[in-house]
Amino acid sequence: MTVGIVMLVHTALGRAEQVARHWAAAGCPVVIHVDKGVPRKTHDAFLAALSDVKHIRFSTRYRCEWGTWGIVAASQAASETMLREFAQVRHVYLASGSCLPLRPVEELIDYLAARPKTDFIESATTADVPWTVGGLDEERFTLRFPVSWKKNRYLFDKFVEVQRRFNLKRTMPNGIVPHMGSQWWCLSRQTLSAILQDPERATYDRFFKHVWIPDESYFQTLARQYATKIESRSLTLSKFDFQGKPHIFYDDHLQLLRRSDCFVARKIWPHANRLYEAFLTDVAGAMKKTEPNPGKIDRIFSKAVERRTRGRAGLYMQSRFPNEDWENGVTAAPYSMFQGFTELFEDFETWLARATGARVHGHLFAPDGVHFAEGQTAINGALSDSPILRDYNAEAFLTNLIWNTRGERQCFQFGPADNQKINWRVAKDPNAQVSVITGAWAVPLFRSNFNFADIRSMAAALQKRESDHMDVLRSPYTKARVRIWTMAEFIEAPMEPLQGILDEIGRTKLRRLSEAPRMVDLTGFGQFLQNLKNQGMHPYLMGDFPVELGIEAPQKPPRKPYLVR
Template structure:
């Protein structure tokens, strides 16, 4: 019977980690924990103390300070894998998990599933031929060297990149390696893991190459596994269920998603909200249950999720009583960039930050990473930002010491846009028009749960007109607000018209507006 060694990468919530380790080892499986060295020492001590007498738990021999997009994430994974291989000789499979993953099947079902076929499960798509990377750097991830963190050392990150680019300091990919890409959440057999570790020990050139590539957790194991295992023994998929919004952000699951999650053809799910106590309790109990049959069908639940989410969006930004009298300030100008395709708006804000002195943040009411300065805690959760939105934006003006600030907003946040328009400050809106072709709408349908990977194409195609109409209606509602200072840019308008709109929106010189309008790949998907 399969016995799983879970590779648990985590950096917070010690109580949740302890509970998860006890739950997983209670089924006869194992857990190897890497706890980020950046986290609190007291939290790590609490985890070690609580699990000290559990023979099914081991810890990475070396804790590493992890950063998004860095080699450190792969290094931490390898540390936990080596610890698991040494500590658990009876483990047949090694399964990558994060601290916010939960089982959505029973342990019995998971063991039977892995016993049914002698396979590895890892997303592994050709780096250059696939469309896995939608925006931003692609080939650049590999041919240039990255020593700095893109989020915390932005000037060094992009400065070193520009120097290498100007001087032509590119490098070659190891000749015998076909670089692949995919999700970092995999499940591998023991022999595969041992082969990967042996490869790491023998091919220091490949290790050095990936150590300075960008976001290697999406390419390292995805490349090495097909190199050491016959492709017929690999299923190019993950066993961990996760959905993304249109904007590349993971969907968080809550208490009312239990039935939806059980109907997915996966063993675990990510991300489960830390506040979804009931859901966590039910899923924890499910892992211990003796159930072996789970009907797999997600269309109905996905449609329900989509409809209820639409209802929540309309209420989310309703004005709070404590903000009714608040104001951003009459002498300030709020520049609102409204765009459904987040990656397009982010390219524009990046160009604004680079070429002008106008502070520009991203989707601050939708995602944690939004180019925000340190603001004393109000910026740490999206929920806080929504509750205190005017206070938050007032603080942005103060923190940046500027009378102009640009922010990004989604068209679905109609009430939020309207709220700011009614403020005493000067408000301008720039609408970035988007085309919603069939491929984009199909992706939207999948991401919001209206259809799953097993849905028949005919069913998905029937949904396309209705969903496209809904997306277009969001845009029309923004237009109907009747904003006085309202500009539009689009790939159809041409560079000169776009530059003219940007000049009026940002109040910048014509040549600078033209530079912004000529931003590389601005409207590309």
């Protein structure tokens, strides 16, 4: 008794010939189905090339298109040829032209001989199948699919929509329970012949012809009717990505495939010469005898899928960049954004860099350019100080800056006059620490020498932009660490909020602050705000700021009277 190999071939016929000879040389009869889409000339040349091999046959040709009945019909025809032509076959192994034996064929023969009545076919109910991709589980059986999904996706979707709207459903024939699984199976002669010779086969075939992707359900369902012992697994190693597309194995997967201990793997790249040379070898150079265990490499594939779909935190790559909220972390490291501090303190950037050891930038998103720390014109990652390049994609500029300076805390200044396109990106970033003194944008206007009419106009515009920004920072979707003070409440007691900022940044060189950065002279600022009010512009973001400067030297308490004796 031996194992019969059914091969479904449609491309890379040269490799298919090489593998077919390998199976046949080990004593396995081979029946090959060549897709009807293969040109007649190519097909005839393929037949002629294998005409010298005694135990190779060819079956009736069908057009095999993904998701349609042709693949099942091809498997049926080739299996019938196998059972009819080779009476000594006990198990039939379904493979494709891109499958590659990973272990000596003799080991597969011995393995199946020790399990003469066991069927190896992945077979699970739709409720238990976690790998269906495309939104159709039970509906692939209850609806009809008369057109190809690949050739005419519009009509396919319309047929589904109409059947759902009018509740047009089919029932499984004879009450059988639908099962699904990998199309690559190995069935015993007894089970396979029972499926192909079933008196109800015409009924089942008629039903499954209008099932979506029937090659993943026809044999998987009917095997449950006749098999005495099913192992719900495939002996073929086949891996799929998160979109349901099969992984292709290349030369650099050699050691990975060795570790799997599987008998067969698909899909192999036709030009993977090293793989074909390594595995189509003699017994002495093959792998050790052991139970197939594809689970040993599942962790690697899981990591590959995670890397492709989620990537590394703060790194935007081709596979997920167009998809909103697919990022695995908005940015790569914690950073701090300060709004209103450089306007209120004269030497804030120098003081903060000295106190924390962080790299403290100016206004990175200022209209006139990127104000890098220490006046640099370029920074890690070849990020330029050009505002044109920055504003082409301001959000990407920020994420690139944080990614390229990992290991060093980045701090930068921001304000309502800057590019506001990064507001939501920062607000939704858990790595962001945002500290805002609202209304501080008015200090440069107060100290400027512009015409008051121009000041009033600029103040109204800046206040509107900062108000919109505060709405973003107070949004329920905000994930950043946000602290907001009005200018009036901040200048009453600046030491406590400054200490909190340093504690949160960490790596501070000071246990407790003994002095704050030098505050600008605000004498007359209250009257300036009152003047804006008098002109019809109401500056409300500063808080309750008195007309007279509220920062006054504490008055000495009056001396107590005393008597002189």
